[in-house]
Amino acid sequence: MLREKIGIFSGNTKIEVALLGSYTLNNLMEPMWFSLVQKGFLPGIIMGQYNQYVQEILDENSEIRKANPDIIFILLDTETFLEGVLADFQNLPQEEVIESVDAKISYLKTVLSAVKSSMKSRVVISNLSLPFYSPLGLRDINSDYGVKKLVFGINGMISSLAKEFDNVTVFDFDSFASYYGKKNITDDKYWHIGRIYISNEFAAQLCSQLSQIAASYYGKAKKCLVVDLDNTLWGGVIGEEFVDGIQLGEGPLGEAYSGIQRVMLDFHNNGVILAINSKNNMEDVEPVFSHRNMVLKKDNFAAIKCNWDDKASNFLEISKELNIGLDSMAYLDDNPIERESIKSKLPQVYVIDFPEDVTGLPGVLKTLGIFDLLKISKEDKKRTQMYLEEKKRNELKEKFSSLNDYLFDLGMVLEVEKLNDGNIDRITQLINKTNQFNLRTKRYSKEEVLHFMNSRGFKVYAASLKDKFGDFGIMGVIILENKKDCWFIDAFLLSCRAMSRGVEKEFLRQALHLYRELGFSYDNGYWWLDLRKKQMENVKWIKVVLDAYN
Amino acid sequence: MPIIEEKVRKIVLDVMGMDINRIDHSKSLKDVEEWDSFNNLMVVSEIENAFGIKFTANDIYGVDTISKIMGIVAKKLEKSENKG
Numbered sequence: 351m352l353r354e355k356i357g358i359f360s361g362n363t364k365i366e367v368a369l370l371g372s373y374t375l376n377n378l379m380e381p382m383w384f385s386l387v388q389k390g391f392l393p394g395i396i397m398g399q400y401n402q403y404v405q406e407i408l409d410e411n412s413e414i415r416k417a418n419p420d421i422i423f424i425l426l427d428t429e430t431f432l433e434g435v436l437a438d439f440q441n442l443p444q445e446e447v448i449e450s451v452d453a454k455i456s457y458l459k460t461v462l463s464a465v466k467s468s469m470k471s472r473v474v475i476s477n478l479s480l481p482f483y484s485p486l487g488l489r490d491i492n493s494d495y496g497v498k499k500l501v502f503g504i505n506g507m508i509s510s511l512a513k514e515f516d517n518v519t520v521f522d523f524d525s526f527a528s529y530y531g532k533k534n535i536t537d538d539k540y541w542h543i544g545r546i547y548i549s550n551e552f553a554a555q556l557c558s559q560l561s562q563i564a565a566s567y568y569g570k571a572k573k574c575l576v577v578d579l580d581n582t583l584w585g586g587v588i589g590e591e592f593v594d595g596i597q598l599g600e601g602p603l604g605e606a607y608s609g610i611q612r613v614m615l616d617f618h619n620n621g622v623i624l625a626i627n628s629k630n631n632m633e634d635v636e637p638v639f640s641h642r643n644m645v646l647k648k649d650n651f652a653a654i655k656c657n658w659d660d661k662a663s664n665f666l667e668i669s670k671e672l673n674i675g676l677d678s679m680a681y682l683d684d685n686p687i688e689r690e691s692i693k694s695k696l697p698q699v700y701v702i703d704f705p706e707d708v709t710g711l712p713g714v715l716k717t718l719g720i721f722d723l724l725k726i727s728k729e730d731k732k733r734t735q736m737y738l739e740e741k742k743r744n745e746l747k748e749k750f751s752s753l754n755d756y757l758f759d760l761g762m763v764l765e766v767e768k769l770n771d772g773n774i775d776r777i778t779q780l781i782n783k784t785n786q787f788n789l790r791t792k793r794y795s796k797e798e799v800l801h802f803m804n805s806r807g808f809k810v811y812a813a814s815l816k817d818k819f820g821d822f823g824i825m826g827v828i829i830l831e832n833k834k835d836c837w838f839i840d841a842f843l844l845s846c847r848a849m850s851r852g853v854e855k856e857f858l859r860q861a862l863h864l865y866r867e868l869g870f871s872y873d874n875g876y877w878w879l880d881l882r883k884k885q886m887e888n889v890k891w892i893k894v895v896l897d898a899y900n
Numbered sequence: 901m902p903i904i905e906e907k908v909r910k911i912v913l914d915v916m917g918m919d920i921n922r923i924d925h926s927k928s929l930k931d932v933e934e935w936d937s938f939n940n941l942m943v944v945s946e947i948e949n950a951f952g953i954k955f956t957a958n959d960i961y962g963v964d965t966i967s968k969i970m971g972i973v974a975k976k977l978e979k980s981e982n983k984g
Contacts, residue, residue: 377945543957
């Protein structure tokens, strides 16, 4: 029924997910579909049967095996997981309990191994909710051995188990359950009648958190937070009340505003790009950055638009300046009219619900989750710094009349290195998210890249770039394949920030050089590209480099 | 009563894609093909939310015809009105 209401999403990524688990999950199907659509997917969902997840994965003829979905969610509940243990906890010898727990964990290991060896799926597995009831009562937490310590230990085991598999991620279900309330998320009546563990009321929240993991896998986490200033980063209007008049850092409201800024600083430290879009005069705003309670500094913002233009057009400019799509941006503004205006003019932008009472806002931001990433590369963390360096480069560029003089003055240093354990994550990230300059746009998972590392027929090189303003880190990848009588460029891509500086040619030259040094003869071979004519036009220079090399 | 009937009809239509006006309200739901035990719970949950009432587990077990559902809703609404 929801499907008809939302309409068509042509740009969404197709994804197949399976929901499996130890309790009845049918009521999660629709909210899961809705959540995934909201995060930019076009999902197909396969539902597991009640508490059949072990069989469904181990049985080679099961529907799940046949479907081989992109992501398998395994959701567990404490009562079912510890069946037979909790009910008789006081009478069971400790050794027996530990034995039974070990057996269950090794079951899980068998399940995860089966997925790893026979399926392409990634797995998201939930940990267990720490029970609020223990038959030991007060003694539980005060003794060396109790229900809570046991479950806490099991959660540790699940985390360690997940670490053994590079395709497995743990979902912190206990944290979810605690936040929304263990008493609330389960309606006992539905649990006893139908083993429904998550009541309909909280299904959407759970699915939203689960689908954020999918979003992170697929690079669909938001990358940029655009904020208004007055009554958003501080209380009051800076143009009227000036630096001494605003509320920031002191008093209940002032604390809330500095709380907002602290969460934003956390975002910034995780690689989220911050930008300002505010109806203000820059000369009024400038002094606030030296306010004693200002958490965010001017350098934390990659782009600042303080003017009286339409906010939507400012948005477009920020998107252009930072080279990020509108669908990667979120917007925070206290003014409902501005929020509605952005919603209607730029529907791709995620507009954050601003609570009526600003003291609730830090909490809203903390549980937002839309920026969450499973992995952060060195390059992600330095993103804002890179934008600021780029600004300085552009300023320098304006001083030079010729591009060559400018490039020379930049003092660029290009280094090419082989694929290794230290750069594999960044290389995989680039392979999967680079769009603008990406010959053949081949996408490879980390496992596939690992396979290249151990295969003689493939060579993978990464280029990193430095200049006098800063370090780009790894920004280019080339994959070469040995095809009997010729060498084949399987992939060649560069982050857009490094383009149009002659870097691409230098990278290709150096990679070819390294490749030859490895002892591959290329006398009889030729480099070739399986590109269509139209694409060839844009990459003619590659052929020029290749010909010169041959 | 007609308002209750219309609301319940909409809920069942939403959850199961089935129009209850097409079946005999005293027919046992066990004999209705589209009616499965899970969806039965979903219907009850939606009814609870829509009317602001709570079924007990016993109520749910006792529900085996459409008219019984209507009866329970009406009774619960009456009770809560008397209280209010």
